[in-house]
Amino acid sequence: SEAKLIAEQSVTAPISRVCPDNLAYAIYTSGSTGLPKGTLLAHRGLCSLISTQIAHFQINSNSRLLQTLSISGDASLWEIFAALLSGAALYLADKEQTLPGQELIDLLNKNQITVLCPAIRALSAVPEGEIPSLETILAGGETCPPELVARWAKNHNLYNCYGPTEATVCTTYFKCDVNMSRTPPIGKPFANAKVYILDKYLQAVPIGVVGEMYISGIALARGYLNRAELTAEKFIPDPFSQTPSQRMYRTGDLAKYLVDGNIQFLGRADHQIKIRGFRIELDEIEEIIFTHPDVTEAVVIAEEVTPGDKQILAYAVANTLVKESSLVDELRSLLKLKLPPFMIPSEIIVLDVFPRLLSGKVDRRSLPIPTSFSHEVSSLPITGTEKAIASIWKDLLKKEAIDRNDDFFDLGGHSMLMVELASQLKSVLKVNVGLRSLFESSSLTKMASAIDEVLAKNSNKSDVDDATKGVNVDKRFFEEAAKSLTKIEHREILPLFISGEIAKVDAVAIDYLPITFLSDTSLSREQLFSTWFNNKPIISEIREGSLGRLATIMLPRFDLELHANKDSLIKLLVEGLEIAKQIGAKVVSLTGLIPSATNYGQALVDEIKDRELPAITTGHAVTTASVIMSIEKILKESGRDIRKERVIFLGLGSIGLTTLRLMLKCLPSPESITLCDIYSKVAMLKELKAQMKEQWGFENEVNIVESSKILPQEIYNGSLIIGATNVENLIEVSKLKAGTMIVDDSAPHCFDTNLALKRFNQQSDILFTEGGTLESPKAMTRTIYLPSQASELIDISLLRAMIRMNPSEIPSSNFSS
DSSP states (O other), rough: OHHHHHHHTTOOOOOOOOOOSEEEEEEEOOTTSSSSSEEEEEEEHHHHHHHHHHHHTTTTOOOEOOOOOOOTHHHHHHHHHHHHTTTOEEEEOHHHHHHHHHHHHHHHHHHHOOOOOOOOHHHHHHOOOOOOTOEEEEEEOOOOHHHHHHHHHOOOOOEEOOOOOOSSSEEEEEEOOOTTOSOOOOOOOOOEEEEEETOOOOSOOOOOOOEEEEEEEEEEEEEEEHHHHHHHHHHEEOTTTTTTOOEEEEEEEEEETTTOOOOOEEESSEEEETTEEEEEHHHHHHHHTTSTTEEEEEEEEEEEEETTEEEEEEEEEEOOOSHHHHHHHHHHHHHHSSSSSGGSSSSSEEEEEEOOOOSBBBBBSSOOOOOSSOOOOOOOOHHHHHHHHHHHHHHTTBBOOOOOBBBBBTTTOOHHHHHHHHHHHHHHOOOOOOOHHHHHOOOOHHHHHHHHHHHHHHHHTTTHHHBBBSSGHHHHHHHHHHHHHHEEEEEEOHHHHTTSSSOSSSEEEEEEOOGGGGGGOOHHHHHIIIITTTTSOOOEEEEOOOTTEEEEEEEEGGGGGGOHHHHHHHHHHHHHHHHHHTTTTTEEOOOOOOHHHHHTTHHHHHHTOOOOOOOOEHHHHHHHHHHHHHHHHHHHTOOOOGGGGEEEEESSHHHHHHHHHHHHHSSSOOOOEEEOOSSSOOOHHHHHHHHHHHSOOSSSSSEOOOOOOOOOOHHOOSSSEEESSSSSBBBBBOOOOOHHHHHHHHOOOOHHHHHHHHHHHHHHEEEESSSSSEEOOSSOEEEEEETHHHHHHHHHHHHHHHHHHHTEEHHHEEEEE
């Protein structure tokens, strides 16, 4: 047995002869002579990098890392060893899941990833969406644009990282400030590394003066495998070091020191570039083109043909007798044999002569840059699907025409563009094709066939869909609607308010759509907001009862998008306030996640300063009161006494903190209270504990649970859990003890409601309720206003759900206005 075999082994620790200077790994990077360079790295540098960065970025056993980078690149070593050596969790996924897209966001949220290490290019292609668990982003590989900082540094710790393979993955870092308007610097070196900026005489340049970067320290590579001459050229003695054997690496990168000591990266001193995170030496491509017998001159450049999308362009001068089109095809075939796909030029341009400078050198700035790329087309797209795909390709790839036998990648496509292609296919053809399928069918004809298969499967359901789309096909819907206190009207009502045909309202709640709403329509996000909302806030409903008239103004935003662009959200909210004023509202409530996305309304207040617009409430006071009422109700329904309950507060932001204070003021003291907040530090919770004892008069036991993305067992020892967090499915329903009660005001819910319902139906041993919903003591009516075309766009089941809702039940944040 295994136990017997293990017992036979020695209990003496093995003697290891591994030392820090032993080789840890060899990794190949692009070379300027047409041959990749095998770079040799020792254990010493990798150990220094990982131990330093684990401490600096606070990677620990509660951290969760997603490996997004290929193991063929050295940056993947950071992801792997930072997790393994800190006790963190390392999540592996299919390549398709880690490409920028909604699937990646879903993956990050599902696994509550806390640390991400994407290439800059990949990060810029990730669609907007909220990732509340994500704390730290370590981005690098190419220049970080300011707009990327503005988007990601708002809710996450974004670091701009720099480092060549020859210095063990990463050398410098800079924590980005969301308010930066310029390209962020690459920062300062990590421990055990030094960066010099020197002139051609290896003398240090003054602050603000451009020079070449040299790196020194224990993380330098041994050199290049079997390339002694190149090693001697790139790794030279460090004249500033007191250690005789210390070397420094010549990076070939230009930079300057800023007055604050940070380093600003300025590009390459040679023709090496980075595209989509790949280090490419353009000389290497030129040399291969030169090997063609009919080419007399060749130049390769990298140019942003469209903003943010750098393309490789190759230029050749050939013998006069050579046909241009055949030469281009031969050169492309030659390059494919010698180079990886990411190094193939997007366009090969044959010129009669190259433009020259007075010195006789090629004037690279005067080379013609195509605004679109043309190539010979012999067979045009035939089917409707082929034509639709070709139209999208032309726009993405900047091609004047597409041949039906063309391949997406042969025309300059890459993985980032493939993500955009999938998005546009969903928008134009109403088809959701997986990235894996698109990668496997990259020619136009194969892609069209794959999409036609999906469309054919969908069409099999068309009869069912026709029967369930549109209110005009379902008589039962009208019968049910006639008896409901909720009515649905198809018209725009703002003009009727202005003309006086509809009575003014007393208050307004500004709301947004759940992302799940998309699945109930036949529209894409862009179509929904443009055709339905006209990209502006709309009046979506009016409730009326003894307390007055309350309108809801809906923003053209989904819940997952609220934190993505603060300026855009504020602009929409101001438009909503202007509509609220037009329809008579005196007070406007900001509902759900809008307060947290606007600094609890303060950002909006600052924006409308000195303007005569309705007053604003975040609704937190009413929400907190409703949570306390829900606690009272669940205790009453279960016949339990709060004085015997072990209460857990999960989430101690604005709502959680105020609920705690109000509970201690209005209800008897529970047996114990445990405080847990995944965002708060222990020091804050300790201060709160002291405040509960000294100021709020709580004399019983108070426990503190340290912040964690995975809840510890102490949480599941509670008998009453009060949720007020924004982390979805934080509680594992299967771990709840019998008799546990949950009052949840989290958005989204902090536990899986489907699993909770399943357990309740099977075992009836847990009880849970919404924390923030109120019911009017007197009946209210509700009128929902939809565009005239909505009946053809919304699933009948959604309309039926709307009329079945009790209009007297109202979210507390809406009610507060």
